[in-house]
Amino acid sequence: MTQKSTIPEFTLTIQSGKNRFGEKEGFDCIVIRPGDTLSIVGPTGSGKSALINDIETLAQGDTVTGRYILINGEVPPESFVREPAFKPIALITQNTRCLADLSVEEFLIMHIRARRPGREYLLAETINLANTFTGEEISLKSRMSGLSGGQTRAFMIADALIIGDTPILLLDEIENAGIFKNRVMQSIQGGNKAVVLVTHDPYLALTADRRIVMRYGGVSSIIEPTGQEQDLVEDLALIDERLNKIREKIRLGTAFSSGSSEALMIAVGQGVTYK
Amino acid sequence: MKLLIIAGPPSGGKTAVIRQIIKNLPEDALPAFLKIDVVHATEDVELAEEFGIPVKKVYSGDVCPDHMGILVLDDALNWAKSLSRNTLIIESAGLCLRCTPYTTGSLGIAVISAISGTNSPLKMAPLLALADVAVVTKTDLISQAEKEVFRESIRKVVPSIDIVETNAVQGTGLRYLMRRIDNHPDMGSEPVVLRGSPPLGVCTICIGKKEIGWKNHFGVIRPLDMPEPIYRGD
Numbered sequence: 001m002t003q004k005s006t007i008p009e010f011t012l013t014i015q016s017g018k019n020r021f022g023e024k025e026g027f028d029c030i031v032i033r034p035g036d037t038l039s040i041v042g043p044t045g046s047g048k049s050a051l052i053n054d055i056e057t058l059a060q061g062d063t064v065t066g067r068y069i070l071i072n073g074e075v076p077p078e079s080f081v082r083e084p085a086f087k088p089i090a091l092i093t094q095n096t097r098c099l100a101d102l103s104v105e106e107f108l109i110m111h112i113r114a115r116r117p118g119r120e121y122l123l124a125e126t127i128n129l130a131n132t133f134t135g136e137e138i139s140l141k142s143r144m145s146g147l148s149g150g151q152t153r154a155f156m157i158a159d160a161l162i163i164g165d166t167p168i169l170l171l172d173e174i175e176n177a178g179i180f181k182n183r184v185m186q187s188i189q190g191g192n193k194a195v196v197l198v199t200h201d202p203y204l205a206l207t208a209d210r211r212i213v214m215r216y217g218g219v220s221s222i223i224e225p226t227g228q229e230q231d232l233v234e235d236l237a238l239i240d241e242r243l244n245k246i247r248e249k250i251r252l253g254t255a256f257s258s259g260s261s262e263a264l265m266i267a268v269g270q271g272v273t274y275k
Numbered sequence: 276m277k278l279l280i281i282a283g284p285p286s287g288g289k290t291a292v293i294r295q296i297i298k299n300l301p302e303d304a305l306p307a308f309l310k311i312d313v314v315h316a317t318e319d320v321e322l323a324e325e326f327g328i329p330v331k332k333v334y335s336g337d338v339c340p341d342h343m344g345i346l347v348l349d350d351a352l353n354w355a356k357s358l359s360r361n362t363l364i365i366e367s368a369g370l371c372l373r374c375t376p377y378t379t380g381s382l383g384i385a386v387i388s389a390i391s392g393t394n395s396p397l398k399m400a401p402l403l404a405l406a407d408v409a410v411v412t413k414t415d416l417i418s419q420a421e422k423e424v425f426r427e428s429i430r431k432v433v434p435s436i437d438i439v440e441t442n443a444v445q446g447t448g449l450r451y452l453m454r455r456i457d458n459h460p461d462m463g464s465e466p467v468v469l470r471g472s473p474p475l476g477v478c479t480i481c482i483g484k485k486e487i488g489w490k491n492h493f494g495v496i497r498p499l500d501m502p503e504p505i506y507r508g509d
Binding site: 053056057060062063064078082084090091092093095098099100101102107110111113114115156159160163164 | 390392393394416417418419420421423424425426427428430438445447448450451
């Protein structure tokens with residue numbers, strides 16, 4: 001965590017709706033408490049993004065799924081949905097483009113004004129955090145529309161964490177824009193936030209406290225790890241680490257001549273590590 | 276008669292919003308639809324086919340479409356009444372954004388696309404400022420933070436306007452617009468007047484003279500270095 005949170009605690013409840021065939025989903029309700037991490041997995045088109053969109057818009061039976069989202073066990077006040085200043089949820093969508101014709105600084109100032117005015121001192125902190133997630137540095141003078149996909153994603157995550165500073169954070173596939181996902185996860189977790197992430201990344205999926213499995217537009221099951229997956233998680237951590245090392249070398253222009261053991265042996269040159 | 280006037284720039288999603296409105300109107304609602312455009316529009320045919328409702332279309336040709344809309348509005352209300360309809364939906368052409376077609380007694384709905392640029396609400400100030408509701412479309416194409424920044428930009432122009440964010444193709448979030456429409460009263464017997472004054476464009480360009488430069492024209496003209504338009508002529 002990069003900042004102390006003064007945000008109130010919220011419990012979020014998802015009440016089941018229907019899948020694409022009109023069948024009841026494979027759960028009655030999911031209760032998400034502060035500090036929980038849940039992953040959402042499933043094939044493309046299975047309804048993963050629709051689920052987090054239901055949460056973000058605090059659906060009241062008025063979306064295709066018919067789900068209801070409660071906060072602290074009750075129907076949330078309208079201001080939670082419509083007024084960013086009261087909204088307890090930040091969502092990082094899959095968008096890797098920002099169309100706002102503003103500089104990064106202007107964008108942040110307007111977002112601070114929308115969320116909670118008077119916090120202009122957070123500008124530098126937000127940019128610094130974003131720059132720990134991305135290899136290419138963002139400055140306050142950059143144009144929003146000129147940011148790369150990875151920069152945009154890194155920026156939006158930092159913005160959600162620092163400007164949004166909400167008790168509930170929804171992330172749609174953070175792994176796919178080439179940003180440092182482990183640094184993102186470190187920043188997110190441990191702050192008593194409830195985190196729900198859509199992911200195709202095996203390590204992220206399995207390390208969550210609960211795993212929501214999607215099928216045909218609805219939740220088909222919820223898996224609560226009982227410890228039996230721990231060995232697999234440890235294996236995955238090692239595989240992930242190896243993959244990361246090789247990925248970084250490739251990104252920095254290394255050429256390889258033989259197998260993967262060699263790829264791991266070559267040291268990443270000094271001075272080329274990302275900030 | 277309930278009168279809904281929907282205005283906004285071209286390709287902003289006005290027709291998609293109107294589709295959702297028609298789909299979600301209460302059962303006893305009998306809508307009719309009028310489209311005003313300059314030279315080409317197909318919305319009337321599409322909506323008639325899709326919903327089987329009476330529709331009408333007016334092409335304004337050389338005349339400003341918003342002025343045209345104002346001129347035909349009274350007849351349009353009578354037309355809808357003669358067909359025993361109780362809801363008239365009017366879709367503006369959405370051109371210069373300087374005119375505001377909203378009238379007393381109507382529900383004025385400005386439709387703006389979320390991808391039209393952060394400063395676009397400032398550029399269409401009168402169109403937004405006199406509306407009752409701003410519907411922001413295509414919000415599925417932008418991030419949550421951008422959505423909130425865009426909302427802030429609208430608030431700069433009209434601090435108190437009711438903002439409804441939607442992906443109008445899916446209809447997400449439109450429950451708030453439908454509630455507003457349901458609660459909007461029918462028109463009373465008072466005469467209907469415009470909420471704002473449309474700008475006048477009375478010069479010889481209006482009547483088809485094509486020369487450039489103010490020296491070639493009469494009426495309300497303006498040289499580059501003059502701060503305000505002046506009248507030239509008798």
